[in-house]
Amino acid sequence: MIWETVEIIATPVLAFLIGIFFLGLSRKIMARIHWRYGPPITQPIIDIIKLFYQRSVSHGVIFDMGVLLSLAGSIAVVLLIPLGGMHALSSSGGLLLILYIMLLMPLGVALSSGEGANPNISIGISRKLILSLGYEVPLILILLTLMTRYNTISIAEIVSQQEATGWAMFSVPLFISGIAYFLILPAILGLKPFDVVSALQEISSGPEVEYGGKYLALLTIDHAFALFIGIALFVDLFLGGASNPLFFFIKMLLVFILCLFINAVFPRFRIDQAIKYLWKWPTALALAGLIATSFMW
Amino acid sequence: MEILPLMAFGGAIITYLLGKISHRLRDGFAVSVSWLLVVLVAFFYGTQVCTTYYSGFFGLPFILRMNSLSWLFAIMIAMLGALSITFSLSYMKGREKTNFYYLMMLLVNASMLGVVLSGDLVSFYIFWEIMSWTTFLLISYNRGPAIAAGMKYIVMSIIGSISMLIGIFSLYASYGTFDMSGVGAGIASASSGYILFILILFSITFGIKNAIMPLHTWLPDAHSEAPTPFSAVLSGILIKMGTYGLLLFMYVIVGSKLLFSLGSGILSFQYILCIIASITIVIPTFIAVLQTDAKRVLAWSSIGQVGYIILGIAFGTSLSFAGGMFHFFNHALFKALLFFTVGAVAYQTKSRDLNSLGGLAKRMPVTFIASLIGIFALIGIPLTNGFVSKWLIYKSLILEGSPFLAFAALIGTWGTILYSYKLIHNMFLGQLPEKYKNVKKAPLSMQIPMVILSGGILLFGILPGIPLKVINGIGTSLGFESLSVTMGGYTSETGALNIINILAVMVVAGVLVWLFFRAGGKSKRVAQVSSYGAGASVPTDKYHYTAEFYDPFSRMIKPYFRDVIDDFYNWIAKGARETFDHVRHLYTGDVGHYAIYIVLFLAFLILVSLVWFL
Numbered sequence: 076m077i078w079e080t081v082e083i084i085a086t087p088v089l090a091f092l093i094g095i096f097f098l099g100l101s102r103k104i105m106a107r108i109h110w111r112y113g114p115p116i117t118q119p120i121i122d123i124i125k126l127f128y129q130r131s132v133s134h135g136v137i138f139d140m141g142v143l144l145s146l147a148g149s150i151a152v153v154l155l156i157p158l159g160g161m162h163a164l165s166s167s168g169g170l171l172l173i174l175y176i177m178l179l180m181p182l183g184v185a186l187s188s189g190e191g192a193n194p195n196i197s198i199g200i201s202r203k204l205i206l207s208l209g210y211e212v213p214l215i216l217i218l219l220t221l222m223t224r225y226n227t228i229s230i231a232e233i234v235s236q237q238e239a240t241g242w243a244m245f246s247v248p249l250f251i252s253g254i255a256y257f258l259i260l261p262a263i264l265g266l267k268p269f270d271v272v273s274a275l276q277e278i279s280s281g282p283e284v285e286y287g288g289k290y291l292a293l294l295t296i297d298h299a300f301a302l303f304i305g306i307a308l309f310v311d312l313f314l315g316g317a318s319n320p321l322f323f324f325i326k327m328l329l330v331f332i333l334c335l336f337i338n339a340v341f342p343r344f345r346i347d348q349a350i351k352y353l354w355k356w357p358t359a360l361a362l363a364g365l366i367a368t369s370f371m372w
Numbered sequence: 373m374e375i376l377p378l379m380a381f382g383g384a385i386i387t388y389l390l391g392k393i394s395h396r397l398r399d400g401f402a403v404s405v406s407w408l409l410v411v412l413v414a415f416f417y418g419t420q421v422c423t424t425y426y427s428g429f430f431g432l433p434f435i436l437r438m439n440s441l442s443w444l445f446a447i448m449i450a451m452l453g454a455l456s457i458t459f460s461l462s463y464m465k466g467r468e469k470t471n472f473y474y475l476m477m478l479l480v481n482a483s484m485l486g487v488v489l490s491g492d493l494v495s496f497y498i499f500w501e502i503m504s505w506t507t508f509l510l511i512s513y514n515r516g517p518a519i520a521a522g523m524k525y526i527v528m529s530i531i532g533s534i535s536m537l538i539g540i541f542s543l544y545a546s547y548g549t550f551d552m553s554g555v556g557a558g559i560a561s562a563s564s565g566y567i568l569f570i571l572i573l574f575s576i577t578f579g580i581k582n583a584i585m586p587l588h589t590w591l592p593d594a595h596s597e598a599p600t601p602f603s604a605v606l607s608g609i610l611i612k613m614g615t616y617g618l619l620l621f622m623y624v625i626v627g628s629k630l631l632f633s634l635g636s637g638i639l640s641f642q643y644i645l646c647i648i649a650s651i652t653i654v655i656p657t658f659i660a661v662l663q664t665d666a667k668r669v670l671a672w673s674s675i676g677q678v679g680y681i682i683l684g685i686a687f688g689t690s691l692s693f694a695g696g697m698f699h700f701f702n703h704a705l706f707k708a709l710l711f712f713t714v715g716a717v718a719y720q721t722k723s724r725d726l727n728s729l730g731g732l733a734k735r736m737p738v739t740f741i742a743s744l745i746g747i748f749a750l751i752g753i754p755l756t757n758g759f760v761s762k763w764l765i766y767k768s769l770i771l772e773g774s775p776f777l778a779f780a781a782l783i784g785t786w787g788t789i790l791y792s793y794k795l796i797h798n799m800f801l802g803q804l805p806e807k808y809k810n811v812k813k814a815p816l817s818m819q820i821p822m823v824i825l826s827g828g829i830l831l832f833g834i835l836p837g838i839p840l841k842v843i844n845g846i847g848t849s850l851g852f853e854s855l856s857v858t859m860g861g862y863t864s865e866t867g868a869l870n871i872i873n874i875l876a877v878m879v880v881a882g883v884l885v886w887l888f889f890r891a892g893g894k895s896k897r898v899a900q901v902s903s904y905g906a907g908a909s910v911p912t913d914k915y916h917y918t919a920e921f922y923d924p925f926s927r928m929i930k931p932y933f934r935d936v937i938d939d940f941y942n943w944i945a946k947g948a949r950e951t952f953d954h955v956r957h958l959y960t961g962d963v964g965h966y967a968i969y970i971v972l973f974l975a976f977l978i979l980v981s982l983v984w985f986l
Contacts, residue, residue: 132903133895137733137801143885150881151874171766172874174782176754178789185793186744189801190733192900192910197802197921204790205925211786219775219782228767285903289892293885347924369775 082161083154089320090153090307094299095119097306097331104332108339119299123292131288134190141187142286142293148179149300155230156307157316159323162231169228170218173308180301181207184294188282199281202346203272209353210262210269216361217252220368221312224249234316242315252364253313258357261334262349263305268341269349306330373423373436376416376446376489380409380482384475391471399461402474406454406481413450413485416443422491435491435551440846441624444697445488445609445616448704452608453481455821456601459712462815463601463719473513477602479506480610487613492550493540500536500613504529507610511598518597525590532577539573556625564634567626571634571641574621582614584682585652588675589938595671600715603667607674608708612700615681622685623850632688645686650780653679657787658933662926666714666724666799669791670707673750676784677703683781684765689772690852695764697843702757702832706749709825710795713743716814716822717799726794727919731804731900735811740800742822747792749829752785754874756833760840760861763869794921803900834875835859 099116106113115121133139155173185200221243222228225236237243244253262269273280286294310316310326317323344352383405391398422437438446457477464470483506486499504526512522544550546566547558559567576587583591591611595603622631622642634641653676660672681703684696716739717732718724733740749756752763762785769778814822832839837859848854855862861869901910920926958969 128893130893131895132898134900134903135734135897139889139895143882143889146885147878147881150885151877154877154881171763172754172869175752175759175763176874178751178753182753182789182793185797186801189797190900191904192731192803193904197797200793200797201921201923204793205922208786208790208925212783215779215782215786219770219778222770223773223775226771228770288895289889290895292892293889345924347928350925350928365775365779369773 086158086161087150087153089158090303091296091299093324093327094301094303095123095296097302097327098295098299100331101335101338104335105339108336119295123295126287126292126295127289129288131286131290133290134285138187138190138290141183141185141189142290142297143183145180145183145187146293146297146300148176148183149297149304151179152176152304153300156304157231157234157311158307159317159320161320170222170230170233171228173230174215174218177304180297184282184297188285191285193284195278195280195284196282198278199272199274199284202274203282205346206262206269206272206349209350210259210357212354213255213259213357213361214263216358216365217256218312220249220252220361220365223365224368230311234311237315238318242313244313244315248364248367249313251360251367255357255360255364256309256313257333258360259353260305260309260330261337262353264302264334266334266338268337268344270343271346271349274343302331303327306334373421373438373489374425376409376412377436377482377486379405379412380478380485383409384478384482387478388471388475391474395470398471398474402457402478403454403461406450406457406478409481409485410447410450410454413443413446416446419443424491432494432550433492434495436489436495437491438489440842440849441616441619442488444701444842444846445612446485448612448701449481449484449488449609452605452704452708453477453484455708455712455824456605459604459715459818459821460599460601461817463715463818464599469513473510473599476506476510476513477605480510480602480605484610484613488616491552493543493552493555494550496552497533497536497540501533503610503613504533507606510602511594511606513599513602514597521590521593521597525594528580528587528590532580535573536577539570539577542573543570552620552625556627559626560630564630567630568634568641571621571626571631574617575645578614578617578621580614581617582611582678582682583675584614584648584678585655585675586937588652588656589935589941591675592668592671592935595674596665596667600667600711600718603670603715604708604711607670607711608704611674611678612681612704615678615685615700618682619685619850628688628851642686642688646683646774646777649679649683649686650777651679652676653683653784654780654787655933657784657791658929659935660791661787661794661922662930662933663791664726666717666726666729666795667711669726669795670710670714673788673791674703674707676788677707677750679784680762680765680781683769683777684761687765687768687772687774687777689768690847690855691768692765692772693847693850693852694840694843694855695761695768697846698757698764698836698839699761701839701843702749702761702829705825705828705832706746706756706758709742709822709829710746710750712818712822712825713739713746714795714799716818719818720811720814721808726798726921728805729799729808730802731800732808732811733800735804735808736800736813738819738822739814740796742826743796743800745826745829747796749833750792751789754833755830755871755878757829757836757839759833760836760869760871764862790922790925798921834871836861836871 098119102118103113103116152173155176181203185203188196189200221233225233227233240246243249261267265272273283283294306327309330310323314326317326387398387402387405390401416438420439422435425434460477464473480503483499483502487496487503490496490499508522508526511525512519543555547555549555580587595607598606631642656672656675660669660676663669663672681696681700684692684699714724717729717736720736721729723729745756749758752758766778766781769781837857840857840862844855844857856864860872904910
C-alpha cells in the first residue's frame, strides 16, 4: 500500500523531470546541429519559473479550465503508463483507456484557446485534429496488432510478456509494426516534419499564440508530459519497457535523440501532405503487421 | 399492464381535445401525462408480465408483455418523450398547428411503447405502422422541403412494412400463430434456410428504421427538416426501434443458439451483420465531417453510432452484447442532448449553419456546458457514459480475435472527434459575430431537459454499474453468460475496467493542478480581441476562420465520401417516375383509342389461348 502510494506520487514527478530534461536537451542538440551554442539544458525550468510568476491575461473561465483539464489529463495518462517497473495504476482500463484519456490533452488546449478570437488559433486547432486523425489510423492498427499478438488489452501485461519472449521490436512479425510506430513518432510528438500545429513561422505557434505568464508555464509542463508519454509508450510497447526507471530513461533517451536527428534536417509538410504521408507508408506497414499477426502467426 | 398504452394513447387524444379549449391547459396536461408515464413505467422494473386479451382485432389474441428487455426500451421511450415534450414548450411557442404537433408527438411515444410491449406479431405490426405514419407527419410538419424528406422516409418505411408483412404471414402460414412465444417455439425446429429467409425479411424492415447502411438515406434529410424536439426523439429512440426489432428476432424469437448456427466463420448471418455495421460506422462518420448544417452533422453521426450498437449486438459475445445495449442507452441520452443544444442555439439565433455561428459560449453558458458534456460522451472521453460502452465493445472485439472490426470501430471514434469538435467550436467558441451580440440564454424549459440529460451522462459515466446491471439481466435472460458487474465497471481476468480509479485520479490531478494554478501570478480578464489586436481595433466579422473548419482535409476526402447510395435510389426513383410518365400517355382521353386497346387486348388473349391449346 505504501509502496503503491510512493509509486503514484513518484511517477508523475519522474515523468515531468524526464520530459523537461528532454525539452532542454532538444534545444541543445538542435543548436549543435545548426552550429550554434544553444541555451543551457536547464533553460525550460528557468522559463517555467519566470513565466509562472508573471502577470498574464485570460479570456474567461473556459480559458483557465481548458488548460487545467489538459494538464490533469496528462497526469492521469502518465499514471497509467508503466515506468520501468513502476505500474502506478496501469491495470484500470489498459491501452484503450490510455488511448482515450490522451484525448484530453489536445481537447483541453483546444477548448481553452478557442475562447480567443485569433484566426491562428482556429487554424491551429483544425490542423491538430486533422493531424491526430492522420497518425491515429496507423497508431490504432499498431496497438491492435500488439493487443492481438499478446491477447490482452493491459499495457502492463504487454510489458511483462516481452520480458519473457523478447522485445517486440525484434520479433517477427511485430517489428513491422515497430517500424511503422517509429515513422509516426515525430507526428505524435509534434516534431518536424509534422510541426504543422505550432508552425512558428506560419501561424505563430497556433493554439498557443495567446498564452502568456502562468498559462504558458502550464503548457510547457504539458509539453514535457506529452513528450514523455509519446516516447514512453514506444519504449513500453516495443522495447520491452524496463525493470527500473534508469534503464527506462536510457531507452527513452536513445529514441528521442533519433527523433531529434530527423527533426533537425527536415522541412515542414503541409497538413494535406502530412496526412498523405501518414496514410501511405506507416499505414501500409501497420496494416501489413496486423494482417501478418492475425492470419499467419 | 394495459394502463400503459391506454394512458399513452388516451393522453395524446385528450391533449388534442384540451388544445381546442386552451393552449396553456394543453401544455400542462401534455407535460404531466408524459412524466406520469415515466413514473408508471419505472414501477414495472423487474416484473415479468404477459397478459392476453381476446377482444382484439378479428378475434385474434392481443398480447401485452413486459420483460427486462422491453422495460429498458420502454423507460427510455417514456423518458425521452417527456424530455422532448418539455423542450417543446418554448420551442413550439407561437407556431402554427401546435395541437396537431403535440398529438403527433404523444402518439409517436405511445406507438413506440406499443411496439416494445406487444407480445404478438399483429399488434406489433399495427403499432409499428402507427409509429411510421406519425413519424412521417412530424417530419413533414414544417412543409416545403420537409414534405420531400417525409416522402422519402415514408416510401422506404412502406418497403420495410411490406417486407415485415410478408414475414409475418409466412410465419403464420408455417406455425398458425401470431404469438411471439408460439412462433419462437415453432421456429426452433425450422430449417436454417427458412430461418435465414425470415431474418433477412425482418432485417430489411428493421434496417430501414435503424438507418443501417445501405438503407440509411432517409435519415439525414428527415433530421434536417424535422422540428428539433422530434429530432431528439427520432435519433434518440425511434431509430432504435429497429434495434429492438433485431434483438427481438435474433435473440428472443430465433434465440442465440440457433442464430449462431446459421453459417460459419465469415459467412454467417451475424458476421455479415457485423461487417455491415462496421461499414455503417466508418463511412457516415466521415460524411459527417463534411457537413456544415449542425443537424445534418448529428444526423450522420446517428447513423455512425447506430453502427456501434449493431456491431456490439451482432457480434454476440456477452461482453459485446452488453456494450451494444449500453451504447444504445448512452446514445439515446447524448444524442438527444446534442439535438436539444443545437435546437436551443437555433431557437435563439435562427441559424444552424456551422460556418456562420460562433462565440456563443458566454451568451448561452448552460447550453455550452451541456453540449460539451454531450460531445465528450459522443467521443467517449472517460467519465462519460459513452466511454464505457465503447470500451466494452472494443475489448470484446479485440480479445475475440476480430481486430479489423475493432479497427473500424476505433477509426469511427477518431472521425467522431473531428466532427463533434467542429460542432462545439463553430457554435460556441471563436469569434462572436456582430449579429449575435445580443443573443439571450436558452429558456428554462429548454435548460431543464439539457441539465437532466447531462446529469445522466455523468452519473452513468462514473457509475456504469447501474445500467450495466439492468443490461446484464437482459443478457442473462437471452442466454448470455453473466458478467461480473461492479459499480465502477466490471471485473475480468483479461483486463478489468474501474471508473472509480479513473475518477479518483482525475479529481486528485485536477485539484492539484488547480492549486498549482492558483499559486501562480495574477491573471487579468481581457476581451476576446484585445490580445489579438494588441490594443488596436480589429475589424469585426472579417476574420472568421472557423468557416470551412477542416478545409484541407475535406478537400482530400470529399471525392471519396459522397452518398452514392442516395444517388442510386434517386436515380431509380427518377427512372420510375419517367417510365410511369410514359405509361400515362396511354390514357389519351379519346374513346376511339380505348376501343382499340380493348380490341388489341382481346386479340392478344385469343392468340394466347390459341397457342396454349393447340
